[in-house]
Amino acid sequence: MSKHQRIYAVVRQIPAGYVATYGDVAALAHLPGHARLVGYALHALPEFSDVPWQRVINAQGKLSLGRAFPGGELHQRHLLEAEGIVFGANGKISLKHFRWQPPSHEPAHEDVLKAQ
Template sequence: MSFRLRVLRLVRRIPRGRVATYGQLAALAGHPGAARACGRVLRTTHDEPELPWQRVINSQGRVSTGGDAQRPLLQRTLLEAEGVVFSRSGRCALKRFRWEPQEDELCFLDDEEDEEDEDDLA
């Protein structure tokens, strides 16, 4: 399974009101240190209505600043609507809001084939 598909599958599983960092997703997808590559995957797919891209933030607990100028405000607004709280300095408490999947929640990453592999995501 491609890195791209693994990242997208992980993002779809981040629960409402939780966040994950780019680096965390890269590591869970089997490529520790590939946080920027994870960001590139999300930049090319942010218009997918079913993908909760807003739940992926940087390692400091801040919303993403890349891309168009409206995205950071949109991302923060969407996260706040889910119950994620930001400090005055624009950080969320990762200890409180970070998604920490259990081992059994990640078994889908071992699936080599399924319906998604037929999509344009791979």
């Protein structure tokens, strides 16, 4: 399984109404310290992918698409708000309230481990 496939397997497990940081996804895909690789992998997704890319945000609780895709942050924000994610007046998402943590008895990377 490629690194990108491992990343996609983790992102697919993030439920609607929750987010994970690029670093969270990297760690769960057994790629600690490779948060940028998560960004590159999500950027490489085809347009109609089933990977819920919008649920991955930066460690400050902000959206990070603006530089790569003008207007992308607004699209991502609308998708997240439709899932019930609330943005603060500062444009941030409260990681305390919306950060996804996989159940300790069922690691998010289980699919990754099975495929290796």
